[in-house]
Amino acid sequence: MDQELITDLFRQMLRIRRFEEEAARLYTERKIGGFLHLYIGQEAVAVGALSVLEKTDEVITAYRCHGHYLLRGGNARAGMSELLGKETGCAKGRGGSMHFYDVKNHFHGGWGIVGAQLPVAAGMALAKKYQGTKDVTLCFLGDGAVNIGSFHEGLSLAAVWKLPVIYIIENNQYAMGTPLEKTAPTEDLSIRAMGYPMASDIADGHDVFDVRAKVHTAVRRAREQSLPTLLEVKTYRYRGHSMADPGKYRTKEMLEKEKEKDPIKALGAKLDSLRLNQLREQIEQEIEEEIRDAVEFAEQAPFPAPETVMDYIYAE
Amino acid sequence: MSTREIPIRDALQEAMSEEMRRDERVFLVGEEVGAYNGAYKCSRGMLDEFGSKRVIDAPIAENGFTGAGIGAAMMGLRPIVEFMTFNFSLVAIDQIINTAAKARLMSAGQLECPIVFRGAGGAAYQLGAQHANSFEHYYAYTPGLIVICPSTPYDMKGLLKSAIRNDNPVVFFESELTYSLKGPVPEEEYLIPIGKADIKRAGSDVTLLTWSKNVFLALQTAEKIQKEDGISVEVIDLRTLRPLDKETIFQSVAKTNRVVILQEMHQVASYGAYLGHLIASEMFDHLDAPVELISSLETPMPYSKALEELILPSEDKIRESVQRALQ
Numbered sequence: 221m222d223q224e225l226i227t228d229l230f231r232q233m234l235r236i237r238r239f240e241e242e243a244a245r246l247y248t249e250r251k252i253g254g255f256l257h258l259y260i261g262q263e264a265v266a267v268g269a270l271s272v273l274e275k276t277d278e279v280i281t282a283y284r285c286h287g288h289y290l291l292r293g294g295n296a297r298a299g300m301s302e303l304l305g306k307e308t309g310c311a312k313g314r315g316g317s318m319h320f321y322d323v324k325n326h327f328h329g330g331w332g333i334v335g336a337q338l339p340v341a342a343g344m345a346l347a348k349k350y351q352g353t354k355d356v357t358l359c360f361l362g363d364g365a366v367n368i369g370s371f372h373e374g375l376s377l378a379a380v381w382k383l384p385v386i387y388i389i390e391n392n393q394y395a396m397g398t399p400l401e402k403t404a405p406t407e408d409l410s411i412r413a414m415g416y417p418m419a420s421d422i423a424d425g426h427d428v429f430d431v432r433a434k435v436h437t438a439v440r441r442a443r444e445q446s447l448p449t450l451l452e453v454k455t456y457r458y459r460g461h462s463m464a465d466p467g468k469y470r471t472k473e474m475l476e477k478e479k480e481k482d483p484i485k486a487l488g489a490k491l492d493s494l495r496l497n498q499l500r501e502q503i504e505q506e507i508e509e510e511i512r513d514a515v516e517f518a519e520q521a522p523f524p525a526p527e528t529v530m531d532y533i534y535a536e
Numbered sequence: 537m538s539t540r541e542i543p544i545r546d547a548l549q550e551a552m553s554e555e556m557r558r559d560e561r562v563f564l565v566g567e568e569v570g571a572y573n574g575a576y577k578c579s580r581g582m583l584d585e586f587g588s589k590r591v592i593d594a595p596i597a598e599n600g601f602t603g604a605g606i607g608a609a610m611m612g613l614r615p616i617v618e619f620m621t622f623n624f625s626l627v628a629i630d631q632i633i634n635t636a637a638k639a640r641l642m643s644a645g646q647l648e649c650p651i652v653f654r655g656a657g658g659a660a661y662q663l664g665a666q667h668a669n670s671f672e673h674y675y676a677y678t679p680g681l682i683v684i685c686p687s688t689p690y691d692m693k694g695l696l697k698s699a700i701r702n703d704n705p706v707v708f709f710e711s712e713l714t715y716s717l718k719g720p721v722p723e724e725e726y727l728i729p730i731g732k733a734d735i736k737r738a739g740s741d742v743t744l745l746t747w748s749k750n751v752f753l754a755l756q757t758a759e760k761i762q763k764e765d766g767i768s769v770e771v772i773d774l775r776t777l778r779p780l781d782k783e784t785i786f787q788s789v790a791k792t793n794r795v796v797i798l799q800e801m802h803q804v805a806s807y808g809a810y811l812g813h814l815i816a817s818e819m820f821d822h823l824d825a826p827v828e829l830i831s832s833l834e835t836p837m838p839y840s841k842a843l844e845e846l847i848l849p850s851e852d853k854i855r856e857s858v859q860r861a862l863q
Contacts, residue, residue: 314644315643324646331635339607343608343609345607347613370603381592
């Protein structure tokens, strides 16, 4: 396997994790307010999926969005600043943890109403097709989104209008604190694609290469045939739904067992087995430095000025 | 300028077609907008002229096609989303309020959302409770949205064209009862600026503020009151609820010192209640009487004609309010 690719995927996953571990620390120090939904444990999903995109492809997700933002070219300083509500944030402190944006890099947020991004993604794909491009749209959602109306309306439009959009269910097994078996009478959510209908697949979210391969197939289908896909990625989050959630709906043993499948540990071990320990350590150090710098930058950055309180409401 | 008399549905169709000829990015999506020519025939001939790429029939899935319109707007297109009636926009209101209105703020201006949501609002004849809602204020309440409620064919066309060219999400209310109503519309192109009220009838004794189809009820009643009671009513058509043209309202109030607000929505937490507060607080020294507010009765709309007439604003109610304001 391509060493450069393994190294790169490892770097990206670790970067997200370290960013969020620091965010969790800052949250407990009350420097971050509101909600903080961490992606820790799920990194292989976004990393694998986004690694097959072209730069002009579009990405949209729900409120667990830090990872997707960082991958889409998002700057760690601007991300950390956003969490701290600073003017230097990727949404100038107006968005917060749930609403990261980097539109010039084709990352469109960061949305807080479960499932609402599915129809929006259909429209993004419609627009790119309308404009005559071959770009595809990737829309991420959680397993908690599969029962709300906008999920079905989004998929329905994507299928009937033949839109180049890939819906990726990040099935982390819990809709907030409710386990999947209580909300859906099926183990595999991908079967819901049948009714629209559209192509579907299942990927192992602990295996970044499996995610990559399955998304690659879906992206080709979208780019070449202008057809949608519903891809379910089985994953697991190690933290609570948000920082406010102690996760009492699962046992410590269950969590520890899941952590054995940690995709970052697995890829780190792979690098070691390829005798790339030194490179791995170097990457770890570089990421430490980037995140330390981002935190320092964000802490020192200014808050939005009072006279800007009414900015960004209307276009002139 | 040469003008001709055309009905509102044609004025709307002309506005959309002209803007679509002018700008490739503009497209129309909604239920029945294509082959059916629109549930109220507002998009007659548009499928033939522009094709199914730009006149898109949608399944009955308002949240879906509203969200899709918003997504397309965020990517640089300029969609017009038609609601068969605004009653059905309630299942899409999350997309309008939580996505369209907030995209710009939440992204600190990185996302633009140039989109128009248009369709019929308010009561018509005996549509029953679920199809007779007046709730312009649900949208007018929301920062980030522009809300337009025109009355005449002239205003409908000029304001819809401005709405399509505007870079913000615009909610545009029409009325089932007036789609066939005719009025003069110039042959030549024109635009009407958003946020400007229009004095539809000049008067000196009392200011009557209203919007949408109630402008016609107001004008008709004002004529009768003039003739029968010798009272001169100034009728102001607000045309835009957000942003509100305070200047035109305040100038009129400074002149007449008496105000009647006429709305079709219920009174509690309504737009008229806001207007009343605004005038009472900012024009207090000019007022010679309490601000009158005519609203629908506080009940869902029953079917029977006998009851519907009791609930909606009427000539008699306007006359009573005008007389109270003049006491």
